[in-house]
Amino acid sequence: MTPSLRLTALHSTRRHIARLLAAVAVSGLAIIPSAFAQATVKVGSVLSVTGPASFLGDPEDKTLKLYVDKINAAGGISGKKIELVVYDDGGDANKARTFATRLIEDDKVVAMVGGSTTGTTMAMIPVFEEAQIPFISLAGAIEIIEPVRKYVFKTPHTDKMACEKIFENIKQRGFTKVALISGTDGFGSSMRAQCVKVAPTYGVQIVTEETYGPRDSDMTAQLTKIKGTAGIQAVVNPGFGQGPAIVTRNYAQLGMSATPLYQSHGVASKSFIELAGPAAEGVRLPAAALLVGDKLPDGDPQKKVVVDYKKTYEDATKQPVSTFGGHGYDGLFILVEAMKRANSTDPKKIRDEIEKTKGFVGTGGIVTMSPTDHLGLDLSAFRMLEVKSGDWTLLPSGS
Structure with missing residues (x-):
């Protein structure tokens, strides 16, 4: 082989090796994010943390962050840490819709717990339904779950x-x-x-x-x-x-x-x-029973849940508890339990398990969902309260 041919062969070999190294490098770059992604599970939230509905969104935001930290400190969900992605819509339905799209397209969340108001929730529903991502709303109106939509659930009692x-x-x-x-x-x-x-x-x-x-x-x-x-x-x-x-x-x-x-x-x-x-x-x-947790009889199945949540929230935030933060607590743990049962981060499998929720004791009541009921509460979950001496009192049945 002449010197010029040997030089050409050497260059060809070097180019081939360079291509192989580049391919390995690219492959490595593709694998690394995937490995990190497998160590976490992304959950989205769009809340009215500021603006006229901040009395709803602020305690919801504080609750979700507080309990996600607790869940992660305890090992996460089957070893996966929750990565909570929160956006503040300020009570604006158009912003809520934009953030919902961002959660799906950019953040790649597997589920959503949020929607502080009926207006923002209704604006986001088509986005999550089309993307087939489970959405647990924290808003009140019955139109959120009637008629039943496959991927939409909610935690608060209906209007x-x-x-x-x-x-x-x-x-x-x-x-x-x-x-x-x-x-x-x-x-x-x-x-x-x-x-x-x-x-x-x-x-x-x-x-x-x-x-x-x-x-x-x-x-x-x-x-x-x-x-x-x-x-x-x-x-x-x-x-x-x-x-x-x-x-x-x-x-x-x-x-x-x-x-x-x-x-x-x-x-x-x-x-x-x-x-x-x-x-x-x-x-x-x-x-909900949450506002009068300490006044519930000891045999009430909700008492421990609402008393523990109240103490945890008030100790952490130095603010009085509200039922709105409780809606966030219920939504998060309904989702977490569904993920554990599904043993998967597949949104469709998570959705199926949310719908199978039975006997979940939350701050809002005891939740049992079904394909025809994406709330899972009956009228017994409501307590009738009266304001006396500047505080909530529990009215006896029939009064």
């Missing part, structure tokens, strides 16, 4: 259940004529529709109705009309956020306190009592 619990109590007190004053937001509108639908079942007549917007700062005009309507025996306020607290204050200012006022589970946090002040005295509402 329909709240109406039923309220009218059950109204009927027990012998009242038949009520007025509604409802928020025009997604939750308020949905609950108003459900209350109108179920009222006749309890022999209740809705005599008059008023509404208020999410940014309204005074409801005196609407309440004055209600006050002037003859025969009103109770007033029901479907709504959440600051609106119900303003309604409650205006209610007292107009001297209407002799007529019972009912609020929804959408105000089931100490912040409502703080915002409404002394005017909240005597207000009744349906809520």
Whole structure:
């Protein structure tokens, strides 16, 4: 072989070796992220941490982060650590939809626990349904799970259940004529529709109705009309956020306190009592056992769960517990238990196991889901509470 041919062969060999090394390098780069990915499981969350619904999203955010840290410290899920990816939508449905898309396309999450409000949840549902990623919502309206969507679940009691619990109590007190004053937001509108639908079942007549917007700062005009309507025996306020607290204050200012006022589970946090002040005295509402955990009888199956969560949350955050953080707790652990049963990070297998949840004792009640029920709670999960001396009290059955 001539020197020039030997040089050509040498160059060819070097090029071949270089190509082999490049291939190995590329292969190695492809394998390394996969190995890391196998050590973690990504769970997404879009919450209203700031903005008008921050009283929902902030405790949800704190709860998820607190318990993900605890789960990871205990070894994760079958040895895999949870990587929680949280975005703050500020209560904006358009932002929520954008973040939902980002969770799927960029972050590659296997499941989602979030959606602080009905509006943001409804905006995200099509995204997760199309991607076939399980979505456990923390919002209230029944339209989230009725009709049933394959990949969508939720933890809070529905607005329909709240109406039923309220009218059950109204009927027990012998009242038949009520007025509604409802928020025009997604939750308020949905609950108003459900209350109108179920009222006749309890022999209740809705005599008059008023509404208020999410940014309204005074409801005196609407309440004055209600006050002037003859025969009103109770007033029901479907709504959440600051609106119900303003309604409650205006209610007292107009001297209407002799007529019972009912609020929804959408105000089931100490912040409502703080915002409404002394005017909240005597207000009744349906809520989860979490708010009165220490008042539950020792034999109540939820007592240990709600008392432990309350202590853990309040010790960590130095803030009073709310049912909204509890919804996050329930959603996270329903998902974690489903992942353990599935022994997989495949979203479809996780979805199937979420739907098979049975007898899960959470802060909101005892959850048993099915292909036709993606909530898994019945009316017994609600407790009827009354504000007394600036705190929640548990009403005895039938009172």
